[in-house]
Amino acid sequence: MSKHTFWMIIGCGLPLLLLFLAPVIGLSSNIAIFIFIIAMFACHLLMAKNITDMTLTSQINTNHRGEPMKKLNIKKLGLAFGSTTAILYLGCVLLMIIVGQEGTVAFFNTLLHGFDTSAIIRMDIPWWEAVMGIVQIFILGWLTGALVAAIYNVGSDPNIE
Structure with missing residues (x-):
């Protein structure tokens, strides 16, 4: 190791x-x-x-095989993060539709290690609010991916000391 x-x-x-x-x-x-x-x-x-x-x-940033580190495409990584978060959001929407309030509460209580989510889970969400949620989570995911790529690219630049 x-x-x-x-x-x-x-x-x-x-x-x-x-x-x-x-x-x-x-x-x-x-x-x-x-x-x-x-x-x-x-x-x-x-x-x-x-x-x-x-x-x-x-003096030269290399990967674990000794090869020069490559740059990440900021737009593509942003798109990957944004798409992933939007798909996860849609998964949550489907979960809420399929299993109802009790199943949703049970799922998130298990996922969040003992936090009681029954008081904060709201099942009567209008369609326009769900669409806005998908757009917002996509934007946040895109920004996160773009930031990760930008920080990685700065760290992989051999001219920066």
Whole structure:
């Protein structure tokens, strides 16, 4: 196992595992969960710094095979993220239509690890509001994908130190 893989498992896996196990070990307050989320974010920042240090020492950013890193197409990655989030939104709409309120509440309670969603799930959503939701989630997904690609491209530019 490489050094990077080891730190990736520690930096990503351990805080994520702690986040999910927090309620089991008695840390179920919002502050404890917030601390775990901040710890996960900090681990990712430290890991990103470590990766940046490794690539700067070689003076050329390369992938794991030693090949030069390629640029991501910002528009295509934005479209991929936007389309994915819109499809997930449509999946939620279909779930609500097919299983009804009880099934929807049960699904999201399971997905959100014990949060009770019964008070916030609304089944009487007009069609125009659902369409607006799809458009909004597509835009947010597109912006997220475009931002990921832009940040990746800045990090893969060998001229930036």
